[in-house]
Every structure is written in structure tokens, then in C-alpha cells.
Amino acid sequence: MTWTDLKESITQDYRSRGLKDAQARLNALKRVESMLFEIFPDFDGIVLCNMDKDDLKQILESKKGKKLSGSENNVVNEIYNRLPVIRSQSEIDEYGMQQYINNVPVERFKVYICPHCFISLEIKESLWDEDYIVCLNCGNTIRNPVIEEQNLQKISRLQTAGELIWDIWKTILVVILMIFVSVAILKAL
Numbered sequence: 521m522t523w524t525d526l527k528e529s530i531t532q533d534y535r536s537r538g539l540k541d542a543q544a545r546l547n548a549l550k551r552v553e554s555m556l557f558e559i560f561p562d563f564d565g566i567v568l569c570n571m572d573k574d575d576l577k578q579i580l581e582s583k584k585g586k587k588l589s590g591s592e593n594n595v596v597n598e599i600y601n602r603l604p605v606i607r608s609q610s611e612i613d614e615y616g617m618q619q620y621i622n623n624v625p626v627e628r629f630k631v632y633i634c635p636h637c638f639i640s641l642e643i644k645e646s647l648w649d650e651d652y653i654v655c656l657n658c659g660n661t662i663r664n665p666v667i668e669e670q671n672l673q674k675i676s677r678l679q680t681a682g683e684l685i686w687d688i689w690k691t692i693l694v695v696i697l698m699i700f701v702s703v704a705i706l707k708a709l
Contacts, residue, residue, distance in 0.1 A: 523563060527553065530598045541591070548591035552599075555583050573600045632665040634658060641665075 530549060534542045556563050559579060568576065577596055581588055588596070628645045637658035647653055648666045655662060 523553075526599065526602055529602060530595070533598070545591045545594060548589060549595045552580065552592055552595045555580050559583055568599065573597070630666055630669075634660070635662060636660040 527549065531546060534545050534549075539545065573596060577588060577593070580592070580596070629642045630648075632641050632643060633639070634641050634655040634657065637655060637660075639655070639657045641653070641655060643653060643664070643666055647664070650664050651667065652661050653664050654660070
């Protein structure tokens, strides 16, 4: 599904619903389309497959310089209501989007909870080695939970190794004790 197909689908849907403000939404679709082509010069709709809807809304608002209107917001929602069709593997293969998706850089992240405001923190891989991070919601500086998790894993491995060594020593002591008992019994005979 290309951007033209997506746009046509939304246009037909707006016209067939019998909305009293259908023309306002069609105009909003044109405005959103023009902003998308300004932001992404080679825009074909595929780029939206790997972009969160809220991120796109923020990008459009920053381009527009103010909040999106209700109609523009609805257009973005309609776009994303149709995108899951594009995201299926068979559609990706059929439309040759796999090469595009394979070239999109993927940044790994881990999710933790801020101990102050209890909001989810997405800590990107580039921040994993930092000692402290700042919660963007509450502004508090906290120890990097990724490092804390790594330290706990090291302690867990050391504890497991210590338990293993202790079990080996217990086995050796039991064997030595059995040898002494056997020698004592043999001497007694």
C-alpha cells in the first residue's frame, strides 16, 4: 500500500461516512500531506510504519508551530488505523518494503520505572554506560538502573560461583572424613 492508496482509502472513507464536516477533514488531509512531504521529501507512507503516532503528531506540531487541529489529529489517527495492514509481513514482502525496513537503524533500549514519579523510563543503549541519568518527567537525577542491574547480575554470578565452590569443598570434606573413618575402622580390625 502506497501513500496514494492510503490517502484514497481515507478520502473514500470520509466521503462515505456522511460526516457533516467531511470537507474540513479532507482539507486537513491535504494539509497533513503537504507537511509530510515538506518533512520527508521522498515520502511514500512507508516511513510511518516505523514511527509512533504520537511522535508523528509532535513532528507535525513542531512543523506547524502550534497544536494540530481536531481534523488534522483525526487524519493522523485514520492513517495509523490503516497502517497495521502495511505492517504485516506478507504486505511488506508484496510491496518490496523489506529493504527499506532493514535499512532503518534500530536503537535498543531498556525500560525502568523512575523511583520518584513512577513513570516508565526508556533508557537508550547510548546511555547504558552513564553512572547517573535524569528523569525527563520529574527532573530527578538517579543512579542508572542499567548499571545497577549489571552489578546485581555480577553479584548473582559470584554468589552462584561461591555456592558451587562451597559444595565442592563439602564433598571433599565428606570424602576425607570417609577416608579417615575407613582407616580408623581398618586399624580397629
